[in-house]
Amino acid sequence: MQQVFHRPVSLKDVQTHFCPGCHHGTIHRLVAEAMDHFGVQQRTIGVASVGCSVFLYGYFDIDVVEAPHGRAPAVATGVKRARPESFVFTYQGDGDLAAIGTAEIIHAANRGEDITVLFVNNTTYGMTGGQMAPTTLVGQKTSTSPYGRDKSKDGSPIRMAELLAQLGGVAFSARVAVNSPKNLMDAKKQIREAFDYQVQGKGFSFVEVLSACPTNWGAKPLAANARIAEEMIPYFPLGVFKKEEAA
């Protein structure tokens, strides 16, 4: 019988530790599929960040360096400069990338480092128990914004995909979601596109993935998926914000 579907080679045959309804597992799969597609698993060095995704070396069958909180783009810079033949990606959450690591992401992007950054935006600090993140929506209640995020005191959520698209070194910047089959198929396409930029050596590529955190949102998985459609996407629009054509 012909096999039509299988676990990506780049993904280990293990259970994840993620909560029910969390999107990390789905996003991991899409990333692994993209690695398989380009046949880069054996030359990939992943850079793990601090947060729920720190264990990515437990799930991806690739070499991994664990970075300090927010520093993954700087670590990836060192990796790529020392081993330019490697395929290098970081996988970071919103607290990691858009708060404590803003300097590192902006300057790695601006230098046009030939790496790919997967940015998982679930509007909260998941690992530490659901505190307010730089992407927390205005009015959203978290464990450190018990009255809801107040724009006058906490500022507005940061739209990283659009922000980075402004920078000269960025070749590709997109925002996707995995809350519906249609969005998931598009996410798969854009992650593949981002990887293609690096495979071809065309510069820095960035994909923001809107993601559910049912545990910290206090929502069931289906309600969490619905929240992405109803609350997140209106503020964080899906789309491609930068797509530099080949020089």
Next chain:
Amino acid sequence: MSKRLFVKGNEAAAMGAVEAGCRYYFGYPITPQSDIPEYLSRELPKLGGEFIQAESEIGAINMLLGASACGARAMTSSSSPGISLKQEGISYMAGSELPGVIINISRSGPGLGGIDASQSDYFQSVKGGGHGGYRILVLAPNSVQEMYDLTMHAFDLADLYRTPVMVLGDSVVGQMKEALVPNPRPARELPAKEWAVRGKQGGEQRVVKSLFLGDGELEAHNWHLHAKYQLMKERECISEEQQSSDATLLVVAFGSVSRIAQTAVALAREAGLKVGLFRPVTLFPFPEVALAQAAGKAGRVLVIELNTGQMVDDVRLCVGHGVEVSFYGRPPGAASLPSPEELFEVIRTRCQA
């Protein structure tokens, strides 16, 4: 005859790094060490290496972490406030057992302080510096020649023990010009870097990390690190003694102030005083055994530092109860560097006490 150059200490350190095979440098401008990135930004591209002026000290140390995780010889340099910012990365490198060389041409503090010669970063350098209870090897050159030689040595030690190594100087050793004989790197057997990430390339997965959550894992990891530090203490102590064999007062000083102390000791000898000099070259590991021996013979020790008393604690810990330890220090700042004559007076007073 090998060639002799007339260069600054900072340039000598950069040249030593290149001779040691370092091809990756990541740094951020700060006085008084900027000659190092300036030299390497010029030289590394010619050698097929990479120079990055990072967005921050934190960026620089983490680029070093990444390059080092790939097995490359890489370094960064900075000065005191910048080194404070790098401590997070140094702790992660120590925890992940990554080699790497960090040059600290230290300034005077605390805070923004000043750019004068200072040894106020002794504690920060030798006691761990960042969080988590680790140690790094610390080498303290006192000449332009040693800036070159010890930087070269630092790369071998880093690879041998899989640890960050700091070369600790100040504006005196960094900015002064002296003769330098740029000797070739001595051959040394070093273990293959079978831990370095490379992309699996058909082999086993390699992971460079400092997170250990399994039962007993982190404790075992810390005992493993501790055992390495014990091995360094046994094998890697370097110190220098001058006229210590018949001394009844032993001056202990490291780095820049040891040069001034050396002249003061010579003045004391001219005056007929039996004074010797002991200079720790490695600050971690601290040369406890050699110092205890020399101090025990002399019976009296005078510790001189460019701070209000830091290394003196380590001296007291190792010389034992029979030895009288006194201290003379000058906190850093403009016009605070003691002259040889001032130190001679301190020595003379101690000898008469």
